[in-house]
Amino acid sequence: MTALQRQLLVILLLASSCLTAQAQPLRLVSEAWPPYIYEEQGQLRGLDYEAAHIVLQRLGVEVEWQLMPWKRCLAAFSQGRVDGIFDVFQTAARQATMLFPSEPLSEIEFVLFHSAARPYRYRRLSDLDGLKVGVSAGYWYANRAFRESERFTREPAPTHAANFGKLQRDRIDLVINDHRAGHFLLNQMGLSKTIGHSPKVISRDRLYLGLRRDGGFEALAERFAEELRRFKREPGYAALLARYAPPHEVHSVSAPEAASAAPNP
Missing domain, CATH: 3.40.190.10 (Periplasmic binding protein-like II)
Incomplete structure (x- = not known):
């Protein structure tokens, strides 16, 4: 087999493998x-x-x-x-x-969800001192200060629904989740009247x-x-x-509370 024939064979084999992979x-x-x-x-x-x-x-x-x-x-x-x-x-x-x-x-926005019976207004990291926040196992949060802070305890849950269940039973103080995803899931779970969120965005x-x-x-x-x-x-x-928009009936905070909240980071 000549050098040219060997080169052609290699090219054909590579082309064949690419076609197989794409198939x-x-x-x-x-x-x-x-x-x-x-x-x-x-x-x-x-x-x-x-x-x-x-x-x-x-x-x-x-x-x-x-x-x-x-x-x-x-x-x-x-x-x-x-x-x-x-x-x-x-x-x-x-x-x-x-x-x-x-x-x-x-594009998503992470916010802190809280029990409607215990409304919570988050403004800065120091507001979380000593609290227990439900997080999603393996998730990465873009806000480095929040991600690395030792002011609060992070408690992972196997599912997003499990996090909200723990919040409803007062086993944790807050849950971090995307605004749209959180309210969509709460509506599915029948918890949209009992769990709301703080308006300040943790991270985008x-x-x-x-x-x-x-x-x-x-x-x-x-x-x-x-x-x-x-x-x-x-x-x-x-x-x-x-x-897939959040349910219109969801109102997590009153208008005055939202207006007084600190600007988003």
């Missing part, structure tokens, strides 16, 4: 976090899931979805058992192994599709971002936003 379904995992992604009557639903499902269909990409606890999602990714994590925060540490499309799926962040950096997904990430931006300008996306 395989994209394996994505995520934690159920309504209203962004969750399961209802055996079907996946949610604002981010439905938007991504439409975008990936337009791109001709078949996907295998699986919901699992967040720590298991991170472990599956680090062990190379999946191609990506859905609805993940972009951090400097994750950029070493994850490829993020330039367009986020959603964005949810992304995180793909394996070593998986050859650069082109897919670029195409996904372009098509997602296009879809967000369409009436269909506006309809999704309206469908």
Whole structure:
């Protein structure tokens, strides 16, 4: 076999392996976090899931979805058992192994939820001295001061619903969660009248599709971002936003209390 023939053979083998990899379904995992992604009557639903499902269909990409606890999602990714994590925060540490499309799926705001029987107005970290705050296991919070503060105790829960259940039973003082997700879940649990939130935003962040950096997904990430931006300008996306908006009957604080709260960071 000549050198030229060997080179051609290598090129053909590489092309064949790429085609085989692209023919395989994209394996994505995520934690159920309504209203962004969750399961209802055996079907996946949610604002981010439905938007991504439409975008990936337009791109001709078949996907295998699986919901699992967040720590298991991170472990599956680090062990190379999946191609990506859905609805993940972009951090400097994750950029070493994850490829993020330039367009986020959603923008979120973390706030502190409290019992309506014990209204709580958060203004600064010192307000949390000695308190017990329910957090989500394995979650990363963008506000570094809050994330690293030793003024309060963090108590992780296996699910978002478990956190609110503990808050309802007075086992913790507060719960940190996204404003939209928190109220959507409280409405599902029938707790929208008994649990509210402090208006001051702890941190803002964005949810992304995180793909394996070593998986050859650069082109897919670029195409996904372009098509997602296009879809967000369409009436269909506006309809999704309206469908998954927080319930209108939710009023966590009175107007005077909201007006007196400190500005958002």
